Amino acid sequence: MLEVRDLHKYYGAFHAVRGISFDVAKGEIVGFLGPNGAGKTTTMKIAVGFMTMSSGTITVDQRDVVQDSMAVRRVIGYLPEHAPLYEDMTVTEYLSFIADVRGLRGTLRAERLQYVLGVCALEPKRRSGIKTLSKGYRQRVGLAQAIIHDPKLVILDEPTVGLDPNQIIEIRNLIREIGERNTVVLSSHILAEVEATCSRVVIINEGLIVANGAPSALGAALTDDNVVQLELGADSCDVKGTFAEHVDVAEVLVAETTHRGCTITIRVAESCTSTKPMIDLSAQNGWEIHGIVRPNATLEDVFKSLTNSEGEPQSSLILANETEPHVEGHAEIEDADIGDKS
Ligand SMILES: Nc1ncnc2c1ncn2[C@@H]1O[C@H](COP(=O)(O)OP(=O)(O)O)[C@@H](O)[C@H]1O
Ligand SMILES: [Mg+2]
Incomplete structure (x- = not known):
C-alpha cells in the first residue's frame, strides 16, 4: 500500500x-x-x-x-x-x-x-x-x-x-x-x-x-541471552556482593529490595550457559529462590x-520489510519545501 x-x-x-x-x-x-x-x-x-x-x-x-x-x-x-x-x-x-x-x-x-x-x-x-x-x-x-x-x-x-x-x-x-x-x-x-x-x-x-x-x-531480538533475573528471599546488600564476586558474573545490573527479599539482575559471562551456578550459590547462602527468568527486552x-x-x-x-535494491531516484537535491499546505 x-x-x-x-x-x-x-x-x-x-x-x-x-x-x-x-x-x-x-x-x-x-x-x-x-x-x-x-x-x-x-x-x-x-x-x-x-x-x-x-x-x-x-x-x-x-x-x-x-x-x-x-x-x-x-x-x-x-x-x-x-x-x-x-x-x-x-x-x-x-x-x-x-x-x-x-x-x-x-x-x-x-x-x-x-x-x-x-x-x-x-x-x-x-x-x-x-x-x-x-x-x-x-x-x-x-x-x-x-x-x-x-x-x-x-x-x-x-x-x-x-x-x-x-x-x-x-x-x-x-x-x-x-x-x-x-x-x-x-x-x-x-x-x-x-x-x-x-x-x-x-x-x-x-x-x-x-x-x-x-x-x-x-x-x-534485543533480549540479551546472558541476562538473568533472580528473585531471592534474601537481603539485597549481601546478595549483590556475593553475586558480584562470583566467577561467572560479568556484571550486576540491578539489585532491588522487594517485599519478599530482593530481585537481582545480572549479566553472566559468555561461558556460563546454565543457571545451575546461580542456583547453587543461592543454596549455599541459604537464599530461597522465588523466581529465575531471562527478562525480555521491551519496546x-x-x-x-x-x-x-x-x-x-x-x-x-x-526485522521486516527487507528493502529491494534501490531503483533510481527522480529528483535532485533542492533547497526547501514548496509551501506546506497543512
Ligand atoms: N520547514 C522546515 N525548515 C527547516 N527545518 C525543518 C523544517 N521542518 C522540520 N525541520 C527540521 O527537520 C527535522 C525533522 O523535523 P520533523 O519532520 O518535524 O520531525 P518529527 O515530526 O519527527 O518531530 C527537525 O530537525 C526539524 O527541526
Ligand atoms: Mg512531527
Missing part, C-alpha cells in the same frame, strides 16, 4: 531525512515512532504530497506520489500534526465542505457524512461550532475529515498529542476501528501509543530508520537503545 525507497529531504543544507526505506502492506496499522525532530512529520508530508522530496521514490497503492499526485491524493486520508479546522463552521458544515472538496456527491456523500459522524462519535456535536469544541472533539473532527472519502491509506501525524488520558483511549479505539477497514500509518513520539495500537513499528531517529518489526519481535528498551546515541554510529534492528 505504501512503499518508501531511499527517501531524502534537505531543508537548505540540513539533511532531515537521510535515505529511509520501508513498506506498509494493505491492512496493517504501522506506528512510525521516533523522538521529536526525527523526521516523522517530514516523511508523512512528503508521502501525502504536501511537500517535495529531495530524492527517492514513494508509491501509494502502486502509484508514484510525484508522477501521479492527484490519483494518490484521492486514495490517501491525512490528519496533519496541527489539523487546520475552519473555526467558524459547525461540524456538519465543515465535513460537508470536505466531502465536496473530495468530490463526493448525492447519496454516497450523505452516507459517508453519516458514517463519519457515527464512527467518530460526533453526532452530539454535529451542530456545534468548531471553535466551541474541546481538543478531543476537534481531533475527532480531524479524523472524520481524514476518512470521509474512505481512503485506502490513512496517515495520522501524532493523533493523540494534547489529549487527556480518557480522550487518548477514545481516539486509540477509533484508530483501531479505522484500521479494520483501512491501512493506517500513525506517527508518535510516545511508545505506549504505538504499543497500544500498532501491529508493527518503524523507529526513526535523526532521519534514519533504526528498527522495523513487530513490537514483540523487536524486544526479543521501551529497543527505543532507548536505538535512539539515545550521541553521535555514535547507530545500530539498527530491521
Whole structure:
C-alpha cells in the first residue's frame, strides 16, 4: 500500500531525512515512532504530497506520489500534526465542505457524512461550532475529515498529542476501528501509543530508520541471552556482593529490595550457559529462590537503545520489510519545501 525507497529531504543544507526505506502492506496499522525532530512529520508530508522530496521514490497503492499526485491524493486520508479546522463552521458544515472538496456527491456523500459522524462519535456535536469544541472533539473532527472519502491509506501525524488520558483511549479505539477497514500509518513520539495500537513499528531517529518489526519481535531480538533475573528471599546488600564476586558474573545490573527479599539482575559471562551456578550459590547462602527468568527486552528498551546515541554510529534492528535494491531516484537535491499546505 505504501512503499518508501531511499527517501531524502534537505531543508537548505540540513539533511532531515537521510535515505529511509520501508513498506506498509494493505491492512496493517504501522506506528512510525521516533523522538521529536526525527523526521516523522517530514516523511508523512512528503508521502501525502504536501511537500517535495529531495530524492527517492514513494508509491501509494502502486502509484508514484510525484508522477501521479492527484490519483494518490484521492486514495490517501491525512490528519496533519496541527489539523487546520475552519473555526467558524459547525461540524456538519465543515465535513460537508470536505466531502465536496473530495468530490463526493448525492447519496454516497450523505452516507459517508453519516458514517463519519457515527464512527467518530460526533453526532452530539454535529451542530456545534468548531471553535466551541474541546481538543478531543476537534481531533475527532480531524479524523472524520481524514476518512470521509474512505481512503485506502490513512496517515495520522501524532493523533493523540494534547489529549487527556480518557480522550487518548477514545481516539486509540477509533484508530483501531479505522484500521479494520483501512491501512493506517500513525506517527508518535510516545511508545505506549504505538504499543497500544500498532501491529508493527518503524523507529526513526535523526532521519534514519533504526528498527522495523513487530513490537514483540523487536524486544526479543534485543533480549540479551546472558541476562538473568533472580528473585531471592534474601537481603539485597549481601546478595549483590556475593553475586558480584562470583566467577561467572560479568556484571550486576540491578539489585532491588522487594517485599519478599530482593530481585537481582545480572549479566553472566559468555561461558556460563546454565543457571545451575546461580542456583547453587543461592543454596549455599541459604537464599530461597522465588523466581529465575531471562527478562525480555521491551519496546521501551529497543527505543532507548536505538535512539539515545550521541553521535555514535547507530545500530539498527530491521526485522521486516527487507528493502529491494534501490531503483533510481527522480529528483535532485533542492533547497526547501514548496509551501506546506497543512
Ligand atoms: N520547514 C522546515 N525548515 C527547516 N527545518 C525543518 C523544517 N521542518 C522540520 N525541520 C527540521 O527537520 C527535522 C525533522 O523535523 P520533523 O519532520 O518535524 O520531525 P518529527 O515530526 O519527527 O518531530 C527537525 O530537525 C526539524 O527541526
Ligand atoms: Mg512531527
